[in-house]
Amino acid sequence: METTKSEATLREVTGDVQQAAGELLDDVGAQVSGTAKVLSGKAQRLYADFAELARESTVERPLAALAIAAGVGFVLGALHAAYRSRPDNVRGD
The missing domain is CATH 1.20.5 (Single alpha-helices involved in coiled-coils or other helix-helix interfaces)
Known part of the structure; x- marks a missing residue:
């Protein structure tokens, strides 16, 4: 589960960097792609948190x-x- 969370964090960070580079270069495509990566990372992190919560509650x-x-x-x-x-x-x- 930690791998999924670390992948999500990495995806968010790369999305932030790509989004900032797009803003700096005035490239709308890079901005949108960066935003998509950030949102994808957040969704992946939420999924990992939900899966962990479901696993714990199922065991309890x-x-x-x-x-x-x-x-x-x-x-x-x-x-x-x-x-x-x-x-x-x-x-x-």
């Missing part, structure tokens, strides 16, 4: 995690069944 409370998974599965199954029971002429296919 396995029955709660099982109940949540069952609830999500039930809701997805109900949505799938409701979609399948619609007439063909109403679907947006």
